[in-house]
Amino acid sequence: MSKPKVGFFDFASCEGCQIELTNFGDVAFLELINHIDIVEFREAMSEKAGKLDIAFIEGSFTRESDRKRLEEIRKRSAIVIAYGACAATGGINALKNHQHDYHECVYGKDAKAPHLASNIALPISAAIKVDYSVYGCPMSRDEFIRIVSHLLHDKQPIIPNHPVCMECKLNETICRFHDGDHCLGVVARAGCGAPCPKDGIPCEACRGFVSTPNVDSLVKTLINKGGMHSSRAWNKSRMFTNNQRGDVK
Numbered sequence: 001m002s003k004p005k006v007g008f009f010d011f012a013s014c015e016g017c018q019i020e021l022t023n024f025g026d027v028a029f030l031e032l033i034n035h036i037d038i039v040e041f042r043e044a045m046s047e048k049a050g051k052l053d054i055a056f057i058e059g060s061f062t063r064e065s066d067r068k069r070l071e072e073i074r075k076r077s078a079i080v081i082a083y084g085a086c087a088a089t090g091g092i093n094a095l096k097n098h099q100h101d102y103h104e105c106v107y108g109k110d111a112k113a114p115h116l117a118s119n120i121a122l123p124i125s126a127a128i129k130v131d132y133s134v135y136g137c138p139m140s141r142d143e144f145i146r147i148v149s150h151l152l153h154d155k156q157p158i159i160p161n162h163p164v165c166m167e168c169k170l171n172e173t174i175c176r177f178h179d180g181d182h183c184l185g186v187v188a189r190a191g192c193g194a195p196c197p198k199d200g201i202p203c204e205a206c207r208g209f210v211s212t213p214n215v216d217s218l219v220k221t222l223i224n225k226g227g228m229h230s231s232r233a234w235n236k237s238r239m240f241t242n243n244q245r246g247d248v249k
């Protein structure tokens, strides 16, 4: 691909992935931007572009009014990449999908104000076709650079679809369950290098699940080996993953 025209767009998010991306201390990222032409990026410029080779979209689809904007971006973009958990899986925003009083809880007496209306949080793939996803909360800058670099070289990016446990084993990390802790790495999507268990912290599946996770088995393991009550185990399973199954307490 010759120097592609790219745009960055944001929806319901904390914009942490954009911050991660624009942390310009990274030499690899500085090198990357020499090979792309950034023509639309609300955080950094006011210009609007026409046709795009690649649209990078951050944030969840959580308002019906955003559908038109997503469709408009899709229409003018050859490739759409969802970056960050919010865009790729619904992310942490999707926790509200199980809390029916979230509007009142957050906005109090203003909860019914029209400009605060929103639906459940979904990945942007619920509204438009997504070609690739960069997972993680925040997304991994290394993975972002790798995916874009593959596209620039007309190579098909490889998105990991194996569990974090495999990377954890390669690191020779002692399993969190052996320390009486819990962990979601058995069904979490790898690609991060399993830094959390390596630091003695459970994997919370910030990269979402692999494509066919055995969530029942995960929850059973969290109950039987992690010592959790069923409702906590189910709640754990949806922290970043938009898992819509299970009991809600």
Ligand code: SF4
Pocket: 013, 014, 015, 016, 017, 018, 058, 059, 083, 084, 085, 086, 087, 091, 092, 136, 137, 138, 139
């Ligand atoms: S994925 Fe995480 S860091 Fe990125 S925008 Fe969403 S909440 Fe923020």
Ligand code: SF4
Pocket: 164, 165, 166, 168, 169, 173, 174, 175, 176, 177, 183, 184, 185, 186, 194, 197, 203
């Ligand atoms: S610590 Fe977590 S990711 Fe590592 S082997 Fe155990 S369950 Fe898997």
Ligand code: SF4
Pocket: 136, 137, 164, 188, 189, 192, 193, 194, 195, 196, 197, 202, 203, 204, 205, 206, 207, 208
């Ligand atoms: S180990 Fe789990 S929580 Fe940590 S970065 Fe990887 S997927 Fe996210």
